[in-house]
Amino acid sequence: MARNNTLKLKFDSARKYAPAPESRSAAKIKDQYDLFINGKFEKPVSKKYFDTINPATEEKISRVAEANEADVDRAVKAARNAYENVWKKMPPKERGKYIFRIARMVQERARELAIVETLNGGKPIRESRDFDIPVVGNHFFYYAGWADKLEYAFPNRNAHPLGVAGQIIPWNFPLLMAAWKIAPALATGNTVVLKPAETTPLTALLLAEIIQECDLPPGVVNIITGAGATGAAIVNHPDINKIAFTGSTDVGKIIQRAIAGTNKKATLELGGKAANIIFDDAPIDQAVEGVINGIFFNQGHVCCAGSRLYVQESVYKEVVRKLKDRLETLIVGDPMDKNTDIGAINSKQQLDQINKYLKIGVKEGAEMYQSSVDLPKKGFFCRPTIFTNVAQSNRISQEEIFGPVLTIQTFRTDDEVIEKANNTPYGLSAGVWTDKGSKIFNMTTKLRAGVVWANTFNQFDPTSPFGGYKESGYGREGGLHGLTPYLNLTSIS
């Protein structure tokens, strides 16, 4: 019996759960935040403030200070003073105690932090509650443990801190990136001037409150807010010893140029265009779920997002059908609702960027498929989108879109897919889906990516190093590897 198959499963009711909103009142957000310098919240010399909004409603939720060069200078001076007179001299064991204290306070205030992260950044509360904030705590706990064990981490070496670290972080994982930067810097004896992203400053400022409450010596961590100019002032400040930056490749290049010829060390964690590869012997349903997590996690605002899907031709139809079915069950909407899978795009600017690429994709001849979900009237939202009929030469498969947009290409042989996967200026992450262990090892040795996940995607652990090849940056964060960029290692003579 052979007949035409037009079967389709229906999922309309799967998206219509009654609202289950997290309570906004469980978190207190002040009307205004100043700069956290030398252990105190201080008014900016610039006298300027800017509004920060909730991208899901476009409503203003607070306003924060805009640090100018003079403010940056104050912060760096405070950090230098704390470094020379307190932090550098403190026994490592004592430093560790402070970091443990921060970790515990983050856990205690986890609910509040999750709510603010979601309100300010647009990510679903399920993710900030179950991923971001728990991992922030873990990161501080992990590096707290290293503080008094550096001689074991680097046998036969003396580990010296670098001094003052200038840290500039992005808006996709605001508090988590702050933890990634601050925890290893403190554990290795450095002091910090950190600038959160312009659109998502609030959780970093709550972290400043936590740091204050932890009685961390004044000046060890300074958190100042502002836009690109503030970041530039940090990068260019002559008394900074190390720059740690996570963000776009364009800005990474600017930083690289700015610090050329100086003694400043740097780690750059930049963009990506990860290949996620499904072989025909893969567990297909789990691979499809991995693809969904790989590209739609955090609205696709993930530098290591699996944005290029490569499917072996013999399972292509099955994979695409299952992806479309799964797409229909994704709930897009109010990030504060506990059932939301995909929240708000972080900013108007980013939404415009994504929409620009959707147009480019259609114009390039790719076939666009979006789920039929209704989007909220207000706020910045984008339907989860997949493009089929995509070529390697299309811009949508070459350039980082940083949104919930997946391109799908087919391949025939292992060599072909390795070549295609590596054919990108980036090299941050990759995913391989196959039931065969030997194939996994063959792929991982040949894929030029900092992280290769096998039969999973977007797994993060403080003990595991993370970082890129090529234009995805250099230096590693996380794990033992994450200590070295903050140290000057000398041999014991």
Next chain:
Amino acid sequence: MAETMTTAIPDFTLPPRVDQVGIEERAARFTKRSIKKETKVNGLLLALNMIDLTTLEGKDSEGKVKQMCYKAMHLLDAYPGLPTVAAVCVYPSMVKTAKKAVEGSGIKVASVATGFPSGQVPRDVKIRDTKFAVAQGADEVDMVISRGKFLEGEYNYVFDEIATIKEACGDARLKVILETGELVTFDKVRKASDIAMHAGADFIKTSTGKVTPAATMPVTLVMLEAIRDFYYKTGKMIGMKPAGGISKAKLALHYLVMLNEILGEAWMNNHWFRFGASSLANDVLMQLMKEKTGVYQGKDYFSLD
């Protein structure tokens, strides 16, 4: 998407591919859905209506079965407008009693058969067991597969046996119990599901309730995915019945979320989905009364049958 559909029987010696970690993560994700207000009440009512109220004990008597059947029809008269359960599930010897007791209520009578729960009896006994249950009036037959033969790799034996029982069922719908707790791995559960569906099962069912672990969300997910793939391949809908170990309303709601997001709306009724459970009904009733009155009532306000 134009594709050809086929009922061709696949090669069951080929290994299926199911990733344990992925299945467990996906199953856990359904439990993160927050089911509130009208969605919760509708889900609880639906769960009640999907229950196969079950008694399968050596000490079952006519009196016990009659009382259970009354409960099946009158779950809680203090709550007007409640649905009945979907079916009562008994041993073949009790089918006649149950059939008479639920007469006119629309409740189906399901009977276990084929040497339940171990299935370690000769095939002709299994066939007679099945025919007896159907002759006594069973609307549905819950058979067990020969797990020993399956684990030996005798897939044709298992296939033929299911097909034979299906034939013996006549018009009764056949539920095939895989006893997943004895198959252990998800690969084997997937393979057994495929065999059962191709051999003629109307439902696939996780467990007898006599082996631990019985139904779990991950194992049910594996079976739901098998049903979906079979549907896409053949155009035939197959029912799902997790049984054993589902005794709390909240867990039942998690199962319904999973069903809704894997197979969709067409399966969200008791023709295509059942809970095999003896104590689930009372917890669901307790939650429904809580939603209605705002307070929890003591467990003695809910009848034990």
